[in-house]
Amino acid sequence: MKSTEDRKVAEWSKEEVLADFRLANLSRNLSIIGRKEVLSGRAKFGIFGDGKEIIQIAMAKQFRNGDWRSGYYRDQTWMMAMGLYDSMQFFHQLYGNTDRDLNPGNGGRVFNNHFSVPNINADGSWKDLTKQKNSSSDISPTAGQMPRLLGLAYASKLFRQNKELHKFNTLSVKGNEVAFGSIGDASTSEGHFWETMNAAGVLQVPMAVSVYDDGYGISVPKKYQTTKGSISEILKGFETEGERIGIRIFKGKGWDYTGLLKMYETGIDICRREHTPVLFHIEDVTQPQGHSTSGSHERYKSEERLKWEQEFDPLRKMREWIIKSGIATADEVDRVVADADSEAKESRKKAWELFQNPVKTERDALVKIINQRSCRCSEEVKESTVDEFTDELKKVINPIRKDNFVTARKMLRNVCGSCEKSGNLKEELEGWLKRNYMDAHKAYNMFLYNETPTSVLNVKPVAPVYTENSQEVPGRQVLRENYDRLFARNPLLVTFGEDTGHIGGVNQSLEGLQKKYGELRITDTGIREATILGQGIGLALRGMRPIAEIQYLDYLMYALQLLSDDLATTHYRTAGRMVAPLIISTRGHRLEGIWHSGSPMSMLINSVRGVYVCSPRDMTRAAGFYNTLLEGNDPAIVIEPLNGYRLKEKMPENIGEFRLELGVPEILNPGEDITIVTYGSTVRVAQEAVKHLEAHGISAELIDVQTLVPFDRKHLILDSVRKTGRILFLDEDVPGGTTAYMMQEVLEKQGAWQYLDSAPKTLTGKEHRPAYTTDGDYFSKPSAEDIFDTVYAMMKEAIPEKY
Numbered sequence: 018m019k020s021t022e023d024r025k026v027a028e029w030s031k032e033e034v035l036a037d038f039r040l041a042n043l044s045r046n047l048s049i050i051g052r053k054e055v056l057s058g059r060a061k062f063g064i065f066g067d068g069k070e071i072i073q074i075a076m077a078k079q080f081r082n083g084d085w086r087s088g089y090y091r092d093q094t095w096m097m098a099m100g101l102y103d104s105m106q107f108f109h110q111l112y113g114n115t116d117r118d119l120n121p122g123n124g125g126r127v128f129n130n131h132f133s134v135p136n137i138n139a140d141g142s143w144k145d146l147t148k149q150k151n152s153s154s155d156i157s158p159t160a161g162q163m164p165r166l167l168g169l170a171y172a173s174k175l176f177r178q179n180k181e182l183h184k185f186n187t188l189s190v191k192g193n194e195v196a197f198g199s200i201g202d203a204s205t206s207e208g209h210f211w212e213t214m215n216a217a218g219v220l221q222v223p224m225a226v227s228v229y230d231d232g233y234g235i236s237v238p239k240k241y242q243t244t245k246g247s248i249s250e251i252l253k254g255f256e257t258e259g260e261r262i263g264i265r266i267f268k269g270k271g272w273d274y275t276g277l278l279k280m281y282e283t284g285i286d287i288c289r290r291e292h293t294p295v296l297f298h299i300e301d302v303t304q305p306q307g308h309s310t311s312g313s314h315e316r317y318k319s320e321e322r323l324k325w326e327q328e329f330d331p332l333r334k335m336r337e338w339i340i341k342s343g344i345a346t347a348d349e350v351d352r353v354v355a356d357a358d359s360e361a362k363e364s365r366k367k368a369w370e371l372f373q374n375p376v377k378t379e380r381d382a383l384v385k386i387i388n389q390r391s392c393r394c395s396e397e398v399k400e401s402t403v404d405e406f407t408d409e410l411k412k413v414i415n416p417i418r419k420d421n422f423v424t425a426r427k428m429l430r431n432v433c434g435s436c437e438k439s440g441n442l443k444e445e446l447e448g449w450l451k452r453n454y455m456d457a458h459k460a461y462n463m464f465l466y467n468e469t470p471t472s473v474l475n476v477k478p479v480a481p482v483y484t485e486n487s488q489e490v491p492g493r494q495v496l497r498e499n500y501d502r503l504f505a506r507n508p509l510l511v512t513f514g515e516d517t518g519h520i521g522g523v524n525q526s527l528e529g530l531q532k533k534y535g536e537l538r539i540t541d542t543g544i545r546e547a548t549i550l551g552q553g554i555g556l557a558l559r560g561m562r563p564i565a566e567i568q569y570l571d572y573l574m575y576a577l578q579l580l581s582d583d584l585a586t587t588h589y590r591t592a593g594r595m596v597a598p599l600i601i602s603t604r605g606h607r608l609e610g611i612w613h614s615g616s617p618m619s620m621l622i623n624s625v626r627g628v629y630v631c632s633p634r635d636m637t638r639a640a641g642f643y644n645t646l647l648e649g650n651d652p653a654i655v656i657e658p659l660n661g662y663r664l665k666e667k668m669p670e671n672i673g674e675f676r677l678e679l680g681v682p683e684i685l686n687p688g689e690d691i692t693i694v695t696y697g698s699t700v701r702v703a704q705e706a707v708k709h710l711e712a713h714g715i716s717a718e719l720i721d722v723q724t725l726v727p728f729d730r731k732h733l734i735l736d737s738v739r740k741t742g743r744i745l746f747l748d749e750d751v752p753g754g755t756t757a758y759m760m761q762e763v764l765e766k767q768g769a770w771q772y773l774d775s776a777p778k779t780l781t782g783k784e785h786r787p788a789y790t791t792d793g794d795y796f797s798k799p800s801a802e803d804i805f806d807t808v809y810a811m812m813k814e815a816i817p818e819k820y
């Protein structure tokens with residue numbers, strides 16, 4: 018095929034042009050009908066891609082198998098042009114259909130126009146990513162797609178430059194894949210955008226970003242968003258100038274079909290061949306229906322702007338061009354438009370039925386149970402109440418499952434359980450609820466974690482082995498030797514972060530390994546936590562095994578938004594169809610001062626459910642977690658104890674091989690009088706306190722929970738409380754933080770409250786962050802003396818005659 022550049026307009030295939038025009042019209046019709054569906058109450062919310070159709074059709078032509086997308090909610094036409102989305106799926110998403118086969122993009126977990134393409138099979142094995150067009154899963158926070166996009170592009174660089182990876186030919190064809198991104202003009206105001214562009218320029222990766230510049234971010238115009246009102250103008254400093262390589266910038270117009278085709282062909286070719294980042298600034302973009310169904314754009318666009326948008330509507334412009342250039346007649350064009358129109362209407366009808374039918378079937382089964390009840394015993398069953406409920410249920414015009422469940426549950430309160438077996442209303446209702454709750458659970462609650470056989474919870478543990486000759490070495494050396502084995506074994510493993518490469522980490526746990534395994538595998542990055550995380554997410558989605566290093570736990574906050582919004586929701590928002598098994602390695606707890614000794618574990622566990630949280634007490638435990646995590650496909654954070662790198666540990670003989678099970682606490686000191694539950698750096702403090710308690714006749718059972726999420730899967734702590742009748746939850750988080758979480762797990766979930774002889778207690782750090790110096794630490798975090806006194810007081814209260 019001739020390149021677009023060389024083609025004369027007259028040579029263009031009429032079929033291709035008309036197919037493009039049909040798709041643009043179909044997409045537009047979907048947007049228009051979609052908005053009506055929301056305004057009429059059938060759908061809850063809608064956000065559409067009207068005005069952006071032609072850009073996306075042009076871009077999609079350059080998207081090849083193996084390429085990746087990281088975009089946003091305007092991309093419906095792009096997804097359709099790639100064959101990854103259709104008019105039926107459009108409505109399934111709009112209604113929130115939870116059938117994963119009908120709505121594979123998000124299974125009803127996210128609102129409409131949030132897409133994805135599975136990267137794993139049902140058994141958790143990787144798909145052949147080179148044989149499909151790939152899309153990472155969209156998130157709503159503006160510019161949240163950017164850091165992940167960097168990682169998707171970075172993977173191509175590694176697959177191309179590291180020859181050892183060429184054999185992984187179902188993940189990449191020697192790194193020839195482009196990562197395509199899209200973003201709105203206003204979202205380029207976000208830090209994520211700038212951090213990503215800078216990192217992409219530094220790293221030189223095949224990342225192709227399109228900015229759809231429609232002049233507004235909801236109601237706020239460009240003059241409040243962008244310096245000089247032009248993103249391509251202000252990115253000029255990033256632009257490649259001869260030998261000074263940066264990013265390449267192209268400009269196009271949102272209505273200019275042929276211009277866009279040429280621009281994307283040229284730009285993507287450069288991006289793919291040269292592995293250099295490319296930015297397409299698309300101006301003159303319209304938004305015919307305004308931002309979303311939440312309001313109308315007449316409120317903030319001038320008459321003049323509205324008129325301009327009509328005139329420069331890409332569909333109108335394309336129609337004019339087709340007719341003027343003689344590709345097709347007005348009649349032919351109109352037939353295409355009519356055809357697209359009827360497909361959109363037809364799909365709406367069919368998709369609505371597919372959405373409603375299961376709800377109605379569920380409702381009918383419920384009504385049948387009620388109508389066929391034998392329960393007529395008027396004292397117990399209030400007949401009028403029952404009829405009132407069913408009447409109300411039947412009156413609902415657009416029923417949803419909630420209506421059925423509310424009715425069934427209210428009904429249950431009003432019926433007796435003593436009628437004859439067949440037609441016993443209580444029993445039948447309970448059966449109905451149980452069956453349908455199981456189904457609703459699958460639709461709305463499953464897949465927070467990987468639930469396939471590749472879950473890390475299925476990884477078999479292997480104990481560390483020691484002999485009489487096992488040496489005592491500083492903790493960092495255990496990690497280093499362990500990493501050495503891991504890097505030798507798995508070519509897909511990479512680690513990167515601030516100071517990770519050349520010096521081997523601020524604590525030298527990777528010392529000398531860059532020299533041994535190369536800069537592509539053990540890599541220094543800029544100071545940019547959010548994109549370090551994004552880099553990891555993108556690599557993980559593409560089947561690599563990244564360990565993203567965040568230098569200190571306190572600085573994880575820069576990446577927390579993505580950790581929470583993107584990584585932690587990956588399984589959940591794709592209804593279990595995508596994995597991003599990224600390991601985040603960081604270090605925290607006790608050191609010195611406000612920003613190097615934090616232990617904000619409750620911040621983590623409460624915002625990153627979906628990511629496992631490991632809090633090892635020493636480096637042997639940390640290594641054991643890395644070894645386990647690399648055998649499964651879940652994302653996880655490992656927080657190494659900051660003050661443990663120099664402390665001596667025994668080097669296991671089976672370094673690199675031993676594996677620690679997630680969610681299994683370890684009893685470090687068996688005891689009879691009280692259970693002390695803790696984790697991380699506080700373990701060592703507690704061990705000291707336990708010795709002193711022993712000397713005063715108190716036998717404390719010390720338990721290291723090891724991982725906070727998952728928490729004590731085998732309920733070992735419950736067994737301990739059964740024995741001791743007392744419990745203290747200890748850590749250096751804030752009061753009411755992780756100790757409260759552990760307390761809820763043990764007392765409420767495990768039911769340990771029944772075995773308590775004393776009130777349960779928590780001992781934590783102070784509310785403020787820890788002050789500087791050893792004294793700052795002593796007066797900010799629990800000490801061995803604090804633990805001793807707390808436990809002693811508990812014992813004294815219980816047995817005053819003895820203590």
Ligand SMILES: Cc1ncc(C[n+]2csc(CCOP(=O)(O)OP(=O)(O)O)c2C)c(N)n1
Nearest residue numbers: 091157158159201202203204231233234235
């Ligand atoms: C972090 C964040 N802040 C605010 C919002 C609310 N919001 C959603 S879309 C949007 C405007 C985005 O405008 P632009 O990037 O130009 O994209 P467009 O919708 O115009 O295509 C805003 C403010 C959000 N989703 N995320």
Ligand SMILES: [Mg+2]
Nearest residue numbers: 201202233234
């Ligand atoms: Mg905009």
